[in-house]
Amino acid sequence: MQSKSFDYAQLLRRGLPPPAAKWTGSARYNFTGGNNDADQVPVEDLIVAATTVLEREGRTLATYGLASGPQGHRRLREFLALKLKRDAGLLCQSEDILLTSGSLQALDLINGVLLEPGDTLIAEQETYGGALTRFNRLKVTTIGIPLDNEGLRIDLLEAALTDLKQRGVRPKYIYTIPTVQNPTGTIMGVQRRQQLLDIAQRHDVPIVEDDCYADLIWDGRRPPAIYGMSERDDVIHVGSFSKSIAPALRVGYVVAPWDVLSRMLAIKADAGSGALEQMVLAEYCDAHFQTHVPALRKALRLKLDALIAALEENFGTSAEFEDPKGGIFLWVKLPDGVDTRKLYQAALAEGVAINPGPEWSTDVSYGASRMRLCFASPSVDEIRRGVATLADVCRREFGVPRRIANIASRGS
């Protein structure tokens, strides 16, 4: 219809990221993203919740923010205050909580309030790719602290903070995913949490605690939230219903001192996050959260078992990993010669999507032979076939893993 005559090139803001490609569908075997297990979406109970809450409160949809003001649906905030106290030892009131469009908006608002170009912040060396993308776009310097099997290494954090102090740099915050760390799956114990708090306090640096995966620990036992362990207002806590209920709902939250929350509210210019989803979640969670989540964990653990079995069968000793204590992803080390960014491209052409390690690490060379595999969304059969295809591609491109016979003989 329209002739393509208008040229926007000269009007675009400088420094934009490259344009998006047209979406052509998901990969056949998709091991990326926070997608969840379709069979575990509690459809019937969500229908009952939607019906009940719309009958009772549907007319409030005529008002921005329902009758709850700009911090989001009050009943869902009250549920969260109860849940956080019960599960995470985190004492807060509904007034301390801001509901957001996924935890991503929470991170964006925190960054919008605290960061400007040239700033420095501390993160785990391996960390959430979406956070790293944001830090890069905001032109801040991210200091990555290496991890061990309990998360952030305190000795190296202390060294980094001391070094920064000597250079006159005060980091804006320490970004940590202490409870099912993304991508390594580690859980920071209570003692290390206390050490982290002590060091942060000594250096007068606040902590941003991203707890998105904390509901998905296999045995259901989690350490207390760092927010709840602090006796001063130096922790900002972020969470989400994306992993525990459904990612497409886009409901996350942040718990923060009013000094910060009032600033986040002032820049949250979207006239509220989606209200229908908040209403339905509040109704659903009051009745079902505590029974739904354990069932979801069991289903996810079975998927992880399938992934581990498929990796052992197809990659043998070429794939190294720790068995994570929860979550929806596995962080895999391949032999040093493998470049997972190249593997990503080659595998995608065969219908297999993975997260290449460099996108999940502040140290690109450390991440080069590593990858993140998300196991919640594909079926057990897709996991098996996808990993087999991935092994074939990896072998073709990099010569590893060797044939099964070789692996078997190695194991003998």
Add this chain to the structure above:
Amino acid sequence: MQSKSFDYAQLLRRGLPPPAAKWTGSARYNFTGGNNDADQVPVEDLIVAATTVLEREGRTLATYGLASGPQGHRRLREFLALKLKRDAGLLCQSEDILLTSGSLQALDLINGVLLEPGDTLIAEQETYGGALTRFNRLKVTTIGIPLDNEGLRIDLLEAALTDLKQRGVRPKYIYTIPTVQNPTGTIMGVQRRQQLLDIAQRHDVPIVEDDCYADLIWDGRRPPAIYGMSERDDVIHVGSFSKSIAPALRVGYVVAPWDVLSRMLAIKADAGSGALEQMVLAEYCDAHFQTHVPALRKALRLKLDALIAALEENFGTSAEFEDPKGGIFLWVKLPDGVDTRKLYQAALAEGVAINPGPEWSTDVSYGASRMRLCFASPSVDEIRRGVATLADVCRREFGVPRRIANIASRGS
């Protein structure tokens, strides 16, 4: 629980807006915001839609963006393509549409792609306060073009563009609300739309057409969308379900050439807008949009009649306004001595909220004695009592309107 010992002041980004105040509830008589008529939320049909769509597609909530990719639920985009063709003469495909978290996110994405500090853009002299706030925060210069009873004055637009050209300035875009202009309620006729397009083309400036209120014209007859009249890709079209269905749903959309849409997608970093609401809207709108909207219009027209009657009764000739052809707001001129920013403060103390004119105008002095009154949300009884209270406050603070007896005698 926590002692207030941590001081964030030194960590805050420079230039932040003031912190938000704690929310203490809505004004008793609330004439602000895009809130809608609670009685017109189609609760029963939304319940049926939610039940049907969750039964059929609920499991897709496990995947970001459902099965539709990052542009949003395909079925809702297909509905929009049909609706825009039928109602607005706007020919597009679902691939040309991006679903957003309200039209506000659409505006933010357009600005994020096109604007940087120091830029210039053109807007209507009286325009949407939310857009003006954004322009100010982005540190762009907004040239306001005066309006007449058909909207943007073409002669003054031409003069402004010529002046800018002589100064070597190419505006980034022309922001217009041509169909039920906010706040004046005017509708730009088809001839003036063509003139606007011609001038924009001559000056090589794109148009951003904000059509949020276009469904709410009393007689249901709207001029074609400017987007649909253009033969080149120089118009970006924005719309919303906030006014036609419910604002709390937060579902808006933008129709744009791929050169711009692909850039907007690249900076839309929220992992998708709320999917449940998109699914429910798609299901609901296919069946009911065309019958719901005319019923809503009738209800809104009755509210407007009540507002006009209340203004005439309480303000007499002190309140001047044009009877708008649609929408949810009335733009009112009070006598020159009235400062509506002061009136706003004094009225709020008595439980009446209004939009002071200066927040809705690029010319603060022009807006000083004007106000916007939204009539969709309060009941007819609240409209009557709220306007009576507002008149009392105005009389106390500014000496106008005079007592009814005087007004009656003036009219005799």
